[in-house]
Amino acid sequence: MGNQMDKLSHLSYAEVPTVDRDGVDTEEGPRIGVSYIFSGDDDELEDGCAVDGTVKDPKQEEKQYDRRDEVECSVYNREECIYDKSSKCATLEVYSPENLLNKCKAGDLVEFVATGQYPHWAVYVGDFQVVHLHRAEVKNSFLTDASQGRRCRIANDFYRFKALGADMVVQNAMEQVGLKDRELSWRNPECFAAWCRFGKREFKMGGEIRIGKQPYRLKILMSDKHSHVLEFQSLEDVVMEKRRNDYLGRRAVQQELAAHFNTVNREPGAD
Template sequence: MGNQLDRITHLNYSELPTGDPSGLEKDELRVGVAYFFSDEEEEVDDRTPSDCGFTKDHSPAEEGPFSVSEVEYSAFCSQECIFSKLRENEDLNVYSAKTLLTMCKPGDLLELVATAQAPHWVIYQRDDQVIHLHKGEIRRDSLLEISNGRHGRIVNNRYRFRPLPPDLVMQNASGHLGLRSEEICWTNSESFAAWCRFGKREFKGGGEAHSAEQQYFLKVHLSGSGVHTLVFRSLEDMIRERRRVDASGILKELSLVTGDKD
């Protein structure tokens, strides 16, 4: 834990709002002070399906659906639910990349998952092609090639925001192809893909205008240990923490959080 604590940093908030290119804006919780570990964009690594935590033996050619062990969440902006990943409310099963391709339409938001990894999010274009943020670059790749053992699902409704029309989603995604590192204002694949679909500036690093009243609450539903609630002042910071928990499988810093349990 000591080495982990050395890497903890306080949330860094930007006070400078940015414009929204699309032109579209739009329980009792016990609150603690939240921290996160710095996390670079995850790599879509090379795993076999058996390494990815799925509950039955299968080959990549099998259709599914399959189940994978995951942390469940709900998230709120003030009192409004803006994000939900709860097995009791939705189908969290996943499919092989080959099967997923038969289910997708242009502009769909896809999530590739595996146990103890941050999920990788992409925008489906067509003909097996997806656009995503990977290794500091906005690029177009084959879904079959980048899946590498991960299974996936369509997550158009994971965020509760109003989506843009599919043609504008694709315009957002394709219009940023080729951008690298310092040109990119998204910190991970999820923030970029979600921005493409919803057009909300809150998904951009430093893109949110903060107010004293606005807070984001992340409720982490941990099996056997209740629900833990963390508070953030920006959507970007909340996403980073949630993805860190996905990658580790646990809340490493619970001892630093005051009043963390509902």
């Protein structure tokens, strides 16, 4: 049998299950989904913080990471796959920061992962250093410091856009160092790092006009035969939801979707 694809009915923001509501530019068939507009960044649940927001020692031992609880997904812009994070199409192996240094080249994207945290993205600029958006400021840090005890991997191939030249990627990153707060054009470190590498305005805040159409689809892969699809008006919205799922983990996302479909399928008046 082919893949079975379930689709969520349209939800208002209040009905959408969430953890925390504050949390070089160029550029059919009806589907049902939802768009998110977030009012805040998710950095408070990122580097150096546990899920409850308590500050951790940056020199602590390696944080817990379980590959089996990682959410696999794909993103489509209309019919074109623009992002794929699945075991069939991407290298999901993770390394210690020290081991990753032997594999990184200037201009590479690095993703840091740990259980119960949003993934953190950075641009490797050479000399053991990365540029990343951290706590509403673009910073230049040593890769081992930016990792905050997390495992990491090269994330160049998740997005399927054509990359800029390595020199341009590094230049894009370095030119933003020191920007903070209202000077920023990116809502989270993934959007910042991806913009540096691909130069697409869609990764910036307000980079796309939301006009009612929902050209983006997030396909969450739950098993070999089952997936769930959400639709969004902008790539920025997709990234925010994708990152929320990464924070929750595979089991929690499965439970959330199961609870939603049980509610949708319940007959009116049923106990």
